[in-house]
Amino acid sequence: MKNIKLILALLILLCAAGLKADDPKPDSNVNERYVVENVEYNGIDDSKISKTLRENAQRMVGEKYSEQTANDFARQLRNELKGYVVNLRVERGQKPEHVKVVYQMKKIPGFSFSAELPLLVYHSKEGFSGSLEIPIEIHHNVFTFGLVSDADQLLERNAGFRLRYEHRKLGTDAVRFRMDFDSYHQSFNAATKTALIERPDVPDVYRARQNFAPSLSAYPTKDLMLSAGVSFQRLQFQTPELRTLTAYAGTADIRYRKSTEPFAGYKQNVRFMYGLRTATRVLESDFVYTRHSLTADYVLSNGKHLFGAHFLSGYITGTAPLFERFSLGSSVTLRGWNKFDVAPLGGSRAAHGSLEYRYRNLQLFYDVGSVWDPKVSSPAKHGLGFGWASTHFFASLAFPVRHNDVAPVFMIGFRE
Amino acid sequence: MKQHSYGILLLAAVLSTLAAAQPHTLTFERRGDHIHVAAPQLHFLAGKAAEKLQNGSAIAYLMTLTALPENSRKPIFRLQERFVFSFDLWEEKYSVVQSGAKERSASRLTAAMAEAWCLENMPIPVSGVPGDQPFIVKFECSLEQNEEKNGENHSSLTLARLIDIFGRKKDEPLPRWEAWGRTSAK
Numbered sequence: 043m044k045n046i047k048l049i050l051a052l053l054i055l056l057c058a059a060g061l062k063a064d065d066p067k068p069d070s071n072v073n074e075r076y077v078v079e080n081v082e083y084n085g086i087d088d089s090k091i092s093k094t095l096r097e098n099a100q101r102m103v104g105e106k107y108s109e110q111t112a113n114d115f116a117r118q119l120r121n122e123l124k125g126y127v128v129n130l131r132v133e134r135g136q137k138p139e140h141v142k143v144v145y146q147m148k149k150i151p152g153f154s155f156s157a158e159l160p161l162l163v164y165h166s167k168e169g170f171s172g173s174l175e176i177p178i179e180i181h182h183n184v185f186t187f188g189l190v191s192d193a194d195q196l197l198e199r200n201a202g203f204r205l206r207y208e209h210r211k212l213g214t215d216a217v218r219f220r221m222d223f224d225s226y227h228q229s230f231n232a233a234t235k236t237a238l239i240e241r242p243d244v245p246d247v248y249r250a251r252q253n254f255a256p257s258l259s260a261y262p263t264k265d266l267m268l269s270a271g272v273s274f275q276r277l278q279f280q281t282p283e284l285r286t287l288t289a290y291a292g293t294a295d296i297r298y299r300k301s302t303e304p305f306a307g308y309k310q311n312v313r314f315m316y317g318l319r320t321a322t323r324v325l326e327s328d329f330v331y332t333r334h335s336l337t338a339d340y341v342l343s344n345g346k347h348l349f350g351a352h353f354l355s356g357y358i359t360g361t362a363p364l365f366e367r368f369s370l371g372s373s374v375t376l377r378g379w380n381k382f383d384v385a386p387l388g389g390s391r392a393a394h395g396s397l398e399y400r401y402r403n404l405q406l407f408y409d410v411g412s413v414w415d416p417k418v419s420s421p422a423k424h425g426l427g428f429g430w431a432s433t434h435f436f437a438s439l440a441f442p443v444r445h446n447d448v449a450p451v452f453m454i455g456f457r458e
Numbered sequence: 459m460k461q462h463s464y465g466i467l468l469l470a471a472v473l474s475t476l477a478a479a480q481p482h483t484l485t486f487e488r489r490g491d492h493i494h495v496a497a498p499q500l501h502f503l504a505g506k507a508a509e510k511l512q513n514g515s516a517i518a519y520l521m522t523l524t525a526l527p528e529n530s531r532k533p534i535f536r537l538q539e540r541f542v543f544s545f546d547l548w549e550e551k552y553s554v555v556q557s558g559a560k561e562r563s564a565s566r567l568t569a570a571m572a573e574a575w576c577l578e579n580m581p582i583p584v585s586g587v588p589g590d591q592p593f594i595v596k597f598e599c600s601l602e603q604n605e606e607k608n609g610e611n612h613s614s615l616t617l618a619r620l621i622d623i624f625g626r627k628k629d630e631p632l633p634r635w636e637a638w639g640r641t642s643a644k
Contacts (some may be wrong), residue, residue, distance in 0.1 A: 045548065069515040072544040072553035072565060109516055132514025134547050141547060 071109045078102045078143055079135030082338035085147040086126065090387050093433060094164045095122060099143075107132065116145060125150050125179070161192065163373050163455030166192045167380040171373075171455075175204070180220075182211035190226070194372045195390050197234055197381065198363050200251065202226035216261045224253040228281060233382035234364075243415075244387050247328070248287075256327045257293065268294040273319065277363055289363055290325035311341040319366070331360030335368075347448075348400040354411075364420040366390035370411045373453045377409050378425030378440030380451070389413035400432075405431040405438065429453075484595055484639030492581035495523060495595060496574060497637040501519045502599050503552070503569040505633065511545040511552070517559075518542045518602035519571040523580050524536065525587050526594045528640075534593065535586040540602065592642040 044135030062411035081099045083091060099115050102108075112130055117331025129146040131334045137140075144313040162172040186206040193199035202225045209219045230247045238244060275289040298314040317335045321327040334357045341350045354375065356368040372379030373393050389428035406428050429438025437454040463558035482500040486493050491581040507517055518540055525535035527557070542555045546565070556579055564575050571598055 069554070070542075070544075071514070072546045073514050076548065109514075130513075130515065132547060139548065 044431075058415045063217045071107075073132055074107050074109060075141050076103055076107050076141045077137075078107050079137060079140035080142055082142060082144045083147060084144060085149075086123070090123065091119070092122060102143060107143070112143055119145060119147070119176075119286040123147060159456060159457070161190075161193050161194070161457060163453065163457065165194060165373050166450075166452040168372075171195075175205075179374050182209055184208040184210060187404040194374075197367065197386075198230055198247075198336060200226035200228055200365075209428060212258075214399075218259045218261075220257050221261065222253065222255040224251075224255075226251045229363075231386065233381050233386040240276065241387055243361070244282055244367075246279055247364065248277040248279045251365065252276045253358075255293070265298055265300050267291075267295070267297040269297075272325070274325075275363075276366075287328040287363075288326065289321045289329040289331075289366070290327035291319045291321035292325070308342060311339070311343075313339040314338075321360075322361075329361060329363055331358055331362040331366065333358045333362060333366050338403060346402050348398075349398075350398040352396040352398075354392065354394040356390075362390065364388070368413050370394055370413045372437075373455065373457075375409065375436065376411045376425050377407065377424055377427050377453065378451050381425055385413045389418075389420070390413050391415065391457040400431060403430050403432050405429050406437075407438070407440075409440075427451075464483055475507070482635075482637035484597055484637045484641075485599060486595070486641040488584070489581075491584050491642065493584060493587070495577050495580050495597065495639070497577060497597055498570075498574070500597075500599075500635055501551055502633075502635045503568070503573055507601060507633065508569070514545070514547055514556070516542050516544040519600060520600050521576055521580065522596075522598045522600050523582065524596045525582060525594065526586070528592060528594060535582060535590065537582070538577070539580055541614045543572060549580055590642075595639050595641060597637040597639075601632045 060255075074098055083455050088096065090222075095115075095118055098118070102111060102115070112132070116130045118130050120126070125208070127148045127150055129148070130145045131146055133144055134140075135140045140149075153287070160173050164170050171192045171194040173188055173190040173192060175186050177184050177186040178359055179185075184207070184424075186204070187210070188204035188206070189202075190204060191201040192197065202422055205223045207221045211217075212219050228248055229252050235247060238246060253275045254275060255273040257269050259267055259269040261267050271293045273289075273291045273293050275291070277289065279285050279287060282454050294312075296316045298312075300312045302310045315335075315337045320332040321329050323330060336353075336355050338348065338353045341348060343349070358366065358368075364387070367390060369381045369385065369388035370376040370392060371379040371384040375396070376384060381388075392411070392413040394409070396407060398405055398408045399405040400406075409425040409427075409428070410422055412422040413418050424443035426443060427438050427440030427441050429436060431438070436457065440451050440453065441448055442451075483496065485496045487496070488494075502519065503511070508590055511517055515598040519542075520538065520540055522536065522538045524533045524537075526533055539560075540557045542557055544553050545551075546553060549566060551566045552569060553574050554567065554575055555561070556576070560579070562579055564572070568576060573577065582595070
């Protein structure tokens with residue numbers, strides 16, 4: 043009898059506990075008893091959301107839904123996606139007792155503003171290079187104002203400003219119109235000036251350069267971009283007398299980028315770019331030349347491992363001004379080398395290859411390349427290095443492969 | 459005949475508008491030492507709030523019952539409670555939590571049942587109101603403002619934020635619901 047009473051008492055307690063458990067806890071959302079099946083983003087390309095944020099959101103999957111966590115993440119999205127309204131919605135999942143967390147993004151119409159740093163690099167041989175861009179978007183029109191001081195990409199250090207207007211919907215999203223105006227003051231390395239004495243076939247240094255370049259771009263598919271335009275460049279020379287020469291060119295670019303869905307854990311990214319610039323008397327250009335450039339990148343990744351192969355080549359016919367000539371030995375090409383040791387005047391031909399391996403963010407790389415002119419040969423040079431690399435940030439130490447003066451080059455920065 | 463029909467339609471529209479503008483009325487039931495209030499015609503689980511609930515969010519409502527003498531504006535009794543609603547996405551039923559010291563809750567309710575449950579849990583003690591005179595009871599319900607403004611970036615002060623602050627339209631007022639009734643403790 044005592045046992046029956048005890049069992050009854052336990053049953054009553056269990057029932058009470060069950061009823062209590064069935065009721066939602068104070069201040070809680072009743073849906074917090076369900077498991078998150080997946081997290082979705084609507085109204086935006088996933089690539090606009092940083093990898094870190096996406097990974098953080100993915101942590102909700104498989105866990106009980108928490109409104110606070112979901113709201114915290116919505117707040118982080120709002121902070122990252124300036125100019126977007128972010129709304130949270132929870133829906134029934136495919137599986138019973140599961141829910142789907144959906145972030146609905148909507149662009150704020152009219153106006154958006156942000157400052158961007160497309161390039162910020164320190165190179166121990168070249169110093170700092172950086173650019174700051176402020177795009178102002180009004181409907182489909184983007185006005186960009188930028189400041190730049192860059193010694194990394196070209197033989198010259200160009201310091202000045204950039205203005206850009208872009209109309210991103212010329213009848214359709216697939217056609218865009220763009221107009222660039224750049225104004226720079228140049229400074230050249232002493233090695234370049236000295237080398238010019240022995241090379242009268244290479245045009246002299248200039249102290250200022252202005253560029254006005256309208257172009258039209260078409261996107262037949264989301265992976266392919268075709269662009270055509272003109273570039274009116276005016277260069278101010280100081281020697282033998284103060285004069286302005288022009289490099290008026292027709293331009294054409296093809297860009298192709300493709301990412302494949304992971305297969306057996308492997309993901310591939312392919313990128314291909316071809317650029318053509320042809321300065322001609324038809325456009326009343328003082329310089330007459332044709333410049334071809336080609337870059338190709340292949341990246342294969344599987345989990346924490348990444349393998350990359352990168353290729354660059356260039357070819358110029360005619361006499362091109364210094365800013366058009368190819369140079370190797372920057373934070374991207376022939377790392378470990380000083381570009382003025384490789385070729386102080388650059389070259390009208392270039393070939394460069396790079397291999398990299400990454401485990402998580404630790405990176406090992408090998409670069410090989412040469413830049414030359416038709417009658418001036420230059421042996422291929424090699425560089426090796428290691429460092430830390432993520433999507434935008436990198437820090438690396440690179441060494442030139444040679445018998446003497448193996449001085450390391452340190453590079454750190456952000457790059458788009 | 460056609461003109462007559464238009465007249466009837468116009469009259470019906472005017473009458474329905476007037477009816478909608480009328481404050482909702484409360485009903486009362488005395489049970490023991492408490493007067494229980496109900497507002498069967500008042501539905502606050504509606505509009506954007508209902509939409510948000512059905513999108514899986516929880517929403518807090520602040521509800522106030524005020525008893526006033528017929529000839530005075532000075533309250534003789536006032537009770538404010540906070541109720542958190544959520545909508546079960548799988549069962550398609552509402553859950554309510556009465557926060558504060560009482561911490562009562564109910565689940566698997568229809569919208570009408572959830573609305574009624576709140577008022578049911580806000581009884582007026584007979585001892586708190588005059589026993590011999592009729593009095594007015596006012597019920598007010600509003601959404602609790604605790605939402606972060608969408609599109610704002612709180613991480614830093616940017617030009618975008620300044621433009622947004624100076625160029626922003628006035629916020630829409632939060633919806634409020636009211637109901638009135640006349641009763642006595644007898």
